[in-house]
Amino acid sequence: MDPLSALRDFTIRNELDKIVRVGDEFRFGGDYAFPCGVATAYRSKQGNLYSLETLVYFVKNHHLKHTDYMHNCRAQNLVAVTFIDRKPLLDYLQGKVSSSDAIQIVAPQNPKFTSASSAAAADEYRPEDPGLVLIIANDGEFDVNEDGGVKISENYMAMLRAVERPLKDRETILECRNRDFYSVLTAATKRDEERQRSESQQRKDGLVAKNRLMRGDERGFGDELGYDATPRPKMLLKGSKIGEGVPIILVPSAFQTLITIYNVKEFLEDGVFIPTDVKVKQMKGPKPDCVTVQKKFSRDRVVTAYEVRDKPSALKAEDWDRVVAVFVLGKEWQFKEWPFKDHVEIFNKILGFYMRFEDDSVESAKNVKQWNVKIISISKNKRHQDRAAALEVWDRLEEFMRSRSHG
Numbered sequence: 001m002d003p004l005s006a007l008r009d010f011t012i013r014n015e016l017d018k019i020v021r022v023g024d025e026f027r028f029g030g031d032y033a034f035p036c037g038v039a040t041a042y043r044s045k046q047g048n049l050y051s052l053e054t055l056v057y058f059v060k061n062h063h064l065k066h067t068d069y070m071h072n073c074r075a076q077n078l079v080a081v082t083f084i085d086r087k088p089l090l091d092y093l094q095g096k097v098s099s100s101d102a103i104q105i106v107a108p109q110n111p112k113f114t115s116a117s118s119a120a121a122a123d124e125y126r127p128e129d130p131g132l133v134l135i136i137a138n139d140g141e142f143d144v145n146e147d148g149g150v151k152i153s154e155n156y157m158a159m160l161r162a163v164e165r166p167l168k169d170r171e172t173i174l175e176c177r178n179r180d181f182y183s184v185l186t187a188a189t190k191r192d193e194e195r196q197r198s199e200s201q202q203r204k205d206g207l208v209a210k211n212r213l214m215r216g217d218e219r220g221f222g223d224e225l226g227y228d229a230t231p232r233p234k235m236l237l238k239g240s241k242i243g244e245g246v247p248i249i250l251v252p253s254a255f256q257t258l259i260t261i262y263n264v265k266e267f268l269e270d271g272v273f274i275p276t277d278v279k280v281k282q283m284k285g286p287k288p289d290c291v292t293v294q295k296k297f298s299r300d301r302v303v304t305a306y307e308v309r310d311k312p313s314a315l316k317a318e319d320w321d322r323v324v325a326v327f328v329l330g331k332e333w334q335f336k337e338w339p340f341k342d343h344v345e346i347f348n349k350i351l352g353f354y355m356r357f358e359d360d361s362v363e364s365a366k367n368v369k370q371w372n373v374k375i376i377s378i379s380k381n382k383r384h385q386d387r388a389a390a391l392e393v394w395d396r397l398e399e400f401m402r403s404r405s406h407g
Helices: 003-012 052-060 066-075 083-093 116-124 154-162 170-175 182-215 264-270 276-282 343-349 383-405
Strands: 019-022 025-028 032-035 039-043 049-051 248-250 291-294 305-309 323-327 351-357 373-378
Touching: 003 025, 003 032, 003 039, 003 052, 003 083, 025 052, 039 052, 049 052, 052 083, 264 291, 264 383, 323 383, 343 351, 351 383, 373 383
Parallel strands: 248 305, 248 323, 323 351, 351 373
Antiparallel strands: 019 025, 025 032, 039 049, 291 305
């Protein structure tokens, strides 16, 4: 019997007191004796086989706290059982489980037998004779069953299994030694970046195609591309032709207004108001000169894209023909150097919006009430109401675009 099996047997029978140390060996009652430092078949999670000395000390002191146990092992210069091995090892030694994946089958030990019967059993087994076939006979005859098979002793089968050498187990396969998966991670990351670039380019191309179809005079190919092919007249503003390209929405560059170039995309596309100072902290990189928005929560087959800008001074003469809406600050100086006589002409040609919190004072919108501007109110805290406000902006904008296209 190997040391681990002998220790388990004595533990289950509650005969640990019969295991005594005499010199450099442990004696298991009057049956077996093993060297103290002999390696057992139990392999730790760290990969080493526990010695018999380690396991005997552990099973006799498993009631100690792990910190006290470790301290005692260091004091006695013993290798300690690791914390993660404590429970599975103790369950196996106490017979709570019949086997364990941590058991590494080793070559059978040759213990010193102290009884005559054990010595006789040792004489029967001679592993040095490779030609010896071990078969147990009953009363001088082989025990042959009805199928013609020969019954072999379980003890000898255990000896045969003991000399087996497992090449791999479940844990060694999962460890994947000498394998480097960094190249797999790099390839997956590169593939994901390429996919994102491709999708971004497709969205950009789609926006250009949709706006060309909305503005062009082409006929007969809209349905093939999945867009509305109904002929649409070009928009006219007071006799002037609207500029070719994407319509422009202007927003204030001042931070004291609710809608700026930082948060306009979330408000118009997602229907969620995020304060400008919060968006500025979240943004990485410089402030954008232009933001593209479109009505995402719409069932229309054709969705027009709009450019949002906050620098009117950077617009060229032909760019002003594309300006269709403006979010006003409520101050006259916002329209300084605009190519219009006054705010009357501005809001006759351009749709105006004024964003305010619903509980703001009336004085804050005193100037705006004198202009042809739509006032949009939102709550300071009830973000679920932002979507309705964004839809109101889109409805006004789409109505304005339709009226101007037939003007």
